[in-house]
Amino acid sequence: MSAALASSGPADPVIEAQADFRSLMNALARPGTIEAFAPKLLPPAPLPAGIGSLALALADHEAPLWLDPQLAASDEVSAYLRFHTGAKIVADPAAATFALVADFARMPPLANFALGTDEYPDRSTTIIAAVDAIEADGPLELAGPGIATTARIGIAPWRDGLTAELAANRALFPRGVDLVLVAPRRLAALPRTTRVREV
Amino acid sequence: MSAALTATDRSSPTQHKGGEGSTGYNFAYLDEQTKRMIRRAVLKAIAIPGYQVPFASREMPMPYGWGTGGVQVTAAIIGPQDVLKVIDQGSDDTTNAVSIRKFFAKTAGVETTTKTADATIIQTRHRIPERTLTSDQVLVYQVPIPEPLRYLEPRETETRKLHALADYGLMHVKLYEDIARHGHIATTYAYPVEVAGRYVMDPSPTPKFDNPKMDDCAALQLFGAGREKRIYAVPPHTKVRSLDFEDHPFAVQTFDKPCALCGATGVYLDEVVLDDAGGRMFVCSDSDFCEERRADGHVGAMLALPSSSPARGEGVAAVPVTEGSGT
Amino acid sequence: MYVAVKGGEAAIDNAHALLAHERRGPEDVAEIAPRQIETQLKLAVDRVMAEGSLYDPKLAALAIKQARGDLIEAIFLVRAYRTTLPRFGASEPLDTARMAIERRISATFKDLPGGQVLGPTFDYTHRLIDFLLEAGAELPLPAEVEAAHEATPRVTDLLDDEGLIERDVPDDMADVGDLTRAPLDFPADRDLRLQALARGDEGFLLALGYSTQRGYGRTHPFVGEIRFGAVTAEYVPEELGFAVPLGSVAVTECQMVNQFHGSADVPPQFTRGYGLVFGQSERKAMSMSLVDRALRTREFGEDVVAPAQDEEFVLSHCDNVQATGFVEHLKLPHYVDFQAELGLVRKMRAEHAARRQGTDSELKEAAE
Numbered sequence: 081m082s083a084a085l086a087s088s089g090p091a092d093p094v095i096e097a098q099a100d101f102r103s104l105m106n107a108l109a110r111p112g113t114i115e116a117f118a119p120k121l122l123p124p125a126p127l128p129a130g131i132g133s134l135a136l137a138l139a140d141h142e143a144p145l146w147l148d149p150q151l152a153a154s155d156e157v158s159a160y161l162r163f164h165t166g167a168k169i170v171a172d173p174a175a176a177t178f179a180l181v182a183d184f185a186r187m188p189p190l191a192n193f194a195l196g197t198d199e200y201p202d203r204s205t206t207i208i209a210a211v212d213a214i215e216a217d218g219p220l221e222l223a224g225p226g227i228a229t230t231a232r233i234g235i236a237p238w239r240d241g242l243t244a245e246l247a248a249n250r251a252l253f254p255r256g257v258d259l260v261l262v263a264p265r266r267l268a269a270l271p272r273t274t275r276v277r278e279v
Numbered sequence: 280m281s282a283a284l285t286a287t288d289r290s291s292p293t294q295h296k297g298g299e300g301s302t303g304y305n306f307a308y309l310d311e312q313t314k315r316m317i318r319r320a321v322l323k324a325i326a327i328p329g330y331q332v333p334f335a336s337r338e339m340p341m342p343y344g345w346g347t348g349g350v351q352v353t354a355a356i357i358g359p360q361d362v363l364k365v366i367d368q369g370s371d372d373t374t375n376a377v378s379i380r381k382f383f384a385k386t387a388g389v390e391t392t393t394k395t396a397d398a399t400i401i402q403t404r405h406r407i408p409e410r411t412l413t414s415d416q417v418l419v420y421q422v423p424i425p426e427p428l429r430y431l432e433p434r435e436t437e438t439r440k441l442h443a444l445a446d447y448g449l450m451h452v453k454l455y456e457d458i459a460r461h462g463h464i465a466t467t468y469a470y471p472v473e474v475a476g477r478y479v480m481d482p483s484p485t486p487k488f489d490n491p492k493m494d495d496c497a498a499l500q501l502f503g504a505g506r507e508k509r510i511y512a513v514p515p516h517t518k519v520r521s522l523d524f525e526d527h528p529f530a531v532q533t534f535d536k537p538c539a540l541c542g543a544t545g546v547y548l549d550e551v552v553l554d555d556a557g558g559r560m561f562v563c564s565d566s567d568f569c570e571e572r573r574a575d576g577h578v579g580a581m582l583a584l585p586s587s588s589p590a591r592g593e594g595v596a597a598v599p600v601t602e603g604s605g606t
Numbered sequence: 607m608y609v610a611v612k613g614g615e616a617a618i619d620n621a622h623a624l625l626a627h628e629r630r631g632p633e634d635v636a637e638i639a640p641r642q643i644e645t646q647l648k649l650a651v652d653r654v655m656a657e658g659s660l661y662d663p664k665l666a667a668l669a670i671k672q673a674r675g676d677l678i679e680a681i682f683l684v685r686a687y688r689t690t691l692p693r694f695g696a697s698e699p700l701d702t703a704r705m706a707i708e709r710r711i712s713a714t715f716k717d718l719p720g721g722q723v724l725g726p727t728f729d730y731t732h733r734l735i736d737f738l739l740e741a742g743a744e745l746p747l748p749a750e751v752e753a754a755h756e757a758t759p760r761v762t763d764l765l766d767d768e769g770l771i772e773r774d775v776p777d778d779m780a781d782v783g784d785l786t787r788a789p790l791d792f793p794a795d796r797d798l799r800l801q802a803l804a805r806g807d808e809g810f811l812l813a814l815g816y817s818t819q820r821g822y823g824r825t826h827p828f829v830g831e832i833r834f835g836a837v838t839a840e841y842v843p844e845e846l847g848f849a850v851p852l853g854s855v856a857v858t859e860c861q862m863v864n865q866f867h868g869s870a871d872v873p874p875q876f877t878r879g880y881g882l883v884f885g886q887s888e889r890k891a892m893s894m895s896l897v898d899r900a901l902r903t904r905e906f907g908e909d910v911v912a913p914a915q916d917e918e919f920v921l922s923h924c925d926n927v928q929a930t931g932f933v934e935h936l937k938l939p940h941y942v943d944f945q946a947e948l949g950l951v952r953k954m955r956a957e958h959a960a961r962r963q964g965t966d967s968e969l970k971e972a973a974e
Contacts, residue, residue, distance in 0.1 A: 094306045098358045101318045105356065108325045109499045109514045110414070138322075140315055142787075177319065198443035202323040202332045225328050225475045226514035228495075254477065258326045271326035273475065273514075310690065333789035338685040343931030345938065368942045375938055377615055405942045423932070434918055436792045461954060467946035486946040506928050508789040532949055550945055564942055 088122055089164050090136060096120065097137040104134060104260060107269040112222040112231025114214055117267035124156040128210040130262035131180050132161075135208065139167040139178055146176030146193075146205070150183040173205065181209035184261075185237045190245045193257045201254035204272075212236050214263040224250075224274040232279075233268060235261055246276045307354040307387040313337055317355035317510070321501060324512035329474030330442070331425050331509040339505065346379055347505030349402045349421035353383065356417065356501070357400060362390045364398035369406035369547065369564035376404070395567050405468075407489040409546045409568040412498035414515060420483045422504035425511060427471045427481040447479045450522060458527050467532070473520045474513055482519075488531045488547045493519040538563045539581035541572035629674045643667040652856075652885020653677055657926065658684030659786070659805045660691075661855050661884050678807075682927045689786075696782055698840040698849050700882075702859045703757050705835040709886075712761050713829035714863060720758030725834065726886075761831040762861045762878060771863065771876040792918050799901050799921065800894075804883055806924030808890045814914040815896035823912030825899045826865035827879065834858045834886050858883050860891035864899050869907050877906065 090096040096119070103115045119133030139145050145167045151157050158169055161180075170176050174194045181187045187209060196204035218234015220243075249256045249272055256272030270276065305311065313335075320334035339347040357363065363383050367376040371393040379402060380391050392398050395408045404421040412418060424430075428438045431449045441449065450471055457465045470487035474480045482490060483502060493500060493513060500513040513519060523529035537544045539560040546568065548561040560581055563569035573582070630637065644651055644667035654666040658681045666684060673679035709725025712718055736743075765771040783798045790798060803811060818825055836856050840849040862879035866872075879899025881891035900914040913919055923929060 094311060095359065097311065097314070098306075098356075102356065102358060105318075105321060105325065105499075108322055109512075138315055138319060140312055142312075142316060143319060199439050200333075201327050201330060202320070204323075206322065206326075225517040226325075228516045254327050254330055258322070273326065273328065304690065310692075333791065335786070335788050338682075338689045338786075338927065340686040342682070342934060343928045344933075344935030345931060347931075368939045372614060373939050374618060377618060381615060381618075404938075405940070423935070434792075435922075436918065462957065465950060465954070467950045468943040484940075484943050486942055488946070506932055532946060547942070548945070549941060550948065564945075 088124070088160070090121055090133070093136070096133070100133050100137040103267055104138075104269065107260070107267050108226075108258065108271050110226045111224065111268070111270055111274040112227055112233050113268070114216060114233070115267045116265060117262065118265045124154070124160050126150055126154060126182055127157045127160065127180075128182060128262065130264070130267065131182070131208045131210050134260070134262070135161060135167075135178060135180055136164050139165040141166045141168065143177035144168040144170045144175060146170050146173045146179040148179070148181045148183055148187065150186075151180055176205050179205050179207045181207060184209045184211050185239050187239055187242075190242075190249050190257050190259075195252060195255045195257060198255065201256070204255065204257055206258045206260060208260045208262065211261050211263050214261060214266045214268050219278055221277045221279045222270070222274050223277075224271075226271070226273070235268075243276055243278050246270065246274075250275055304386055306359075307357050307383065308340075309337070309351065309354045313351075314355045317351055320510045321352065321355065321512065324501070324510050325499070325514050327478075328513055328517050329472075329478030329480040329511060331504075331511045333508055334510050336505045336508040341378070341382070343506035344423060345375060346402070346404060346421040348503030348507075348510070349404070349419050349505075350379060350382070350503075351505055352419050352501050352503035352510060353400060353402050354387075356419075357383065357387055357389060359387070359389065361399045362392050362397055364392050364395060364401045364567075365403075366401065366406060366408070366565075366567075367404040368549075369408070370566040372566060393567050394571070395565075405484050405486075406547070406564060407485060407492045409543075409563070409565045410571075412492075412496055414497045416498040418496075418498050418500045420485075420500065420502045422481070422483045422502045422509070423506075424469075425481055425502065425504040425507050425509040427469075427479050442478060445477060447473075447522075450479055454522060455524070458524070463527060464523070464529075470529075471522050473522060475517050476520075479522070480511060480513075480519075486532065486547060487521065487529075490519070490521045490529070491531065495519075534561060536561060536580075538569060538572075538579050540579040541569045541577045541582075542579040543569065543572055543577070629672070638671060640664065640667040640671050643670050649886060650675075650677060652883075652887055653808060653890070654680045654684055656884040656887060656890060657681045657805055657807065658688065660684050660688045678926050678930050682930070685927055693787075695841065695844075696784075697852065698842060700837045700839060700855075700857065702833065702837055702857070702882075703760055703763070705758065705833055705837045705857075705859075706854075707758055707833060708835040708856075710758060710831065710833040710835075711829075712831045714761060714831075718761060718764065727888075758833070760833075760861060762863065765830070765863070765876060769875070772866075772878060774878055774880075790921060792921075793904075794917060794921060796898075796902070799917065800880065800882075800898060802921045802924055803881075803894045803897055806894070807926035807929070808887065808893070810924050810926070810929075811893035811897050812889060814900070814920065815893035817912065818896050818900050818914045823900045823903065823915040825862075825879065825896065827896055827899065828863045829892070830861040830863040830878075832858065832860045832888055832891065834888070856885055858886055858888055858891040860888065860895045862892070862895035862899055866906060877902070 100119060103117045107113060107115045117130060119129050121129050121133040121136065123129060123132035135145060145161060147169060161167065162169065173179055173188060173192045176194065179193055193205035193207060194203060196202060213236045215234040217232045220233050220235065222231045222233060253272055258272055259270040261268050316335055320332045324332045336348065336351060339350055341347060363380065365376045365380040367373040370376065383389055384391050395410045399415060400417050400419060401408065402419040426438050428441060428449060431453055432438050454464050468486045469481055469484045470490055472480050472482050472490060472493065482493060495516050497515050499515055502511045521529040534548045538546065538548060540562050543563055547564045549564045551560050551562055553560055644663050650670055651663050651666045654669055654677055655661055655663065658666065669680035669683040673683060707723055709727060710720065710723045712722065762771055783795060785798050785801055836854040838854050839852045841852050842849050860881035864877045864879055866875055866877040868874035877899065879895035881894030881898065883890045883894065897914055897920060901917055901920060903910050903915040910916055
């Protein structure tokens with residue numbers, strides 16, 4: 081392992097992991113709420129700092145990672161994640177605890193990831209995807225647990241057909257994937273419980 | 280497994296610098312690998328409201344059954360900025376609450392408080408505070424038996440199937456048998472609830488008086504069962520319905536008299552035995568709520584008495600609690 | 607005026623100081639040293655290591671001292687310490703055929719290669735209190751023999767040669783579970799069951815094993831062999847790729863041989879129950895092997911009818927640290943729930959009285 085790899089990790093892993101986790105926990109508990117999220121991590125390109133920081137906070141040898149083609153193409157990204165998390169990087173998205181997606185517009189269908197079983201719906205993939213922007217009051221109307229009435233949010237880019245896939249994902253409940261979206265300095269989440277409608 | 284060769288495992292357990300947290304143990308006691316495992320379980324629990332996520336509960340330096348689940352959840356979510364409150368039976372002064380609060384003051388160096396309003400994380404055993412919780416707070420419950428169906432079906436393999444099928448007939452039969460026998464549902468605490476229209480969940484042994492506070496609550500509610508190795512959650516603003524029947528609607532306990540110390544009504548009261556001659560008084564179970572009211576000048580019947588001798592006046596003695604008449 | 611009881615930190619600190627004082631006892635008696643416990647109360651140390659799941663005699667002895675001789679409390683101390691230790695991986699399987707034998711007996715053969723070695727045992731002692739121990743009597747020196755250096759084959763390996771006993775090679779050596787790192791899931795595989803039993807409470811397993819002998823899930827057991835002695839533990843570091851010795855651990859192994867009538871696919875043969883514990887504890891190793899065999903009931907197409915055969919029942923209740931915590935948590939305050947129950951009982955009594963009164967007056971009317 082190179083010294084460069086080791087030195088590019090978090091300065092205070094204990095406190096940074098806690099802060100990252102808390103932001104994610106809050107976002108997942110309150111879909112539609114946009115969390116301020118400015119991780120200090122400087123991972124190698126093309127791994128965005130936000131999803132890199134969440135991966136370091138949550139993945140380890142008990143929680144395998146799947147990388148989208150853009151990330152998987154970089155040996156440096158794989159080496160970095162392996163070194164800092166100890167996680168296995170899997171080729172099958174359905175074998176991943178966390179899927180890291182840098183190219184959101186080309187994210188595979190949600191149904192390709194682990195959806196859990198009726199008896200163990202928790203054995204499912206959490207997708208952590210980088211997007212360009214997350215805005216309040218966007219064209220997506222959200223409802224469900226964590227939302228008092230309804231919430232509005234805008235995600236850019238929005239992948240074609242994703243709204244329908246999220247509806248199908250919702251219909252699988254309690255099975256399904258959970259989606260975490262990270263934009264520069266912002267974080268939001270769409271857990272499987274959220275009903276998403278374009279308005 | 281080659282866990283030893285990664286950066287993450289090499290860096291833990293880290294001794295966190297600063298504060299009173301310098302104990303030789305990691306920040307908030309748990310090692311980072313354990314925290315990640317618990318955090319992953321918490322995230323799943325939030326995404327699947329009411330579903331019990333299995334987690335590899337660790338042996339803690341306090342006994343199983345004494346809050347190890349709640350302590351592990353708190354340790355996994357707490358950060359240096361948090362302000363922690365710990366209650367047992369509604370009170371900050373009960374020995375186990377004191378012990379857990381001290382544990383986190385020592386291992387995480389965080390600020391602790393007895394004031395509900397000031398806390399960002401409240402760990403509780405058997406009560407939900409009377410003061411309405413806010414969206415800036417997390418309520419962490421200590422849970423002894425997380426499975427609401429356990430006393431009806433002891434086998435995990437069976438109850439897991441029942442949850443998978445959303446087959447809660449057993450529970451309805453049990454509640455209905457209560458009605459047939461007693462004329463009403465005879466469950467007063469750990470009263471089962473349905474979360475977000477899907478999972479039936481054990482609210483932990485809180486009195487059913489507290490059940491309505493779980494519904495549409497602004498705070499995130501997390502539940503940790505250490506010995507039974509389960510974590511579950513109710514996200515904010517989630518429908519939590521106490522199971523009942525149309526002709527026998529759910530009702531909470533009501534008390535005929537206000538708190539003897541602060542005069543509060545519509546709160547849960549503890550019965551305190553004053554003497555061996557039948558003298559009783561009823562006081563707030565939520566000690567912070569009661570103290571705050573008294574500080575605001577509210578005075579209950581006991582404090583209003585002119586003398587400082589133990590009261591036996593009719594104003595305080597034998598205030599009966601009424602079971603299930605009202606909402 | 608009524609003042610709420612404030613337990614508070616001072617009371618807790620005072621209780622702890624008193625506990626330390628009581629632990630020390632009268633100061634005119636010499637304080638016990640952990641080293642004395644380690645060497646003279648060795649079987650207590652062995653039990654704490656076995657159920658504490660940590661091979662460290664010095665630490666176990668210290669825990670026994672701190673726990674004032676309460677072994678379950680000492681086990682708890684060791685467990686809580688163990689949780690904080692980093693983990694590097696799993697050792698290679700122990701090769702008990704290469705054990706430095708201190709004791710080895712078989713009940714199924716009169717004599718066998720390696721011989722019967724009685725070793726240090728209470729068996730055949732007359733259980734008469736030895737009042738000479740009170741004063742510390744001088745002891746006769748034990749007899750010495752040349753240590754045998756060749757491996758002592760296990761009885762079950764001898765039976766295996768003839769195909770009389772089931773093969774006992776796990777399908778997947780690489781993937782051994784660990785119930786301290788992953789939540790137990792039912793049905794549990796045998797590796798996890800054995801781990802749970804090895805950590806399980808000696809008394810609980812003893813009672814369960816005993817129950818199988820009395821007909822609650824009978825397994826027709828024979829002690830193929832019990833052996834006790836030191837075995838080398840080896841570990842393969844990823845970066846080296848070959849096994850290096852880590853040290854030696856003393857273990858007791860019990861191979862129970864059980865009758866099995868066979869099935870459509872399997873000819874009649876003997877089956878195995880296995881017990882392995884840290885230190886010297888034949889009672890625990892034997893109980894474990896009885897319960898292990900009982901828990902394999904389903905595997906042999908037999909019906910689960912007895913507690914010892916019921917995996918969920920046994921595995922969910924064999925851990926004494928869990929059990930003692932939950933039983934003893936009942937002394938924590940429960941007055942909030944008790945208040946709720948008080949209200950209910952009062953209400954139901956009032957309803958009961960009202961019904962009685964109603965019935966009485968109806969009867970009275972009927973009589974008039």
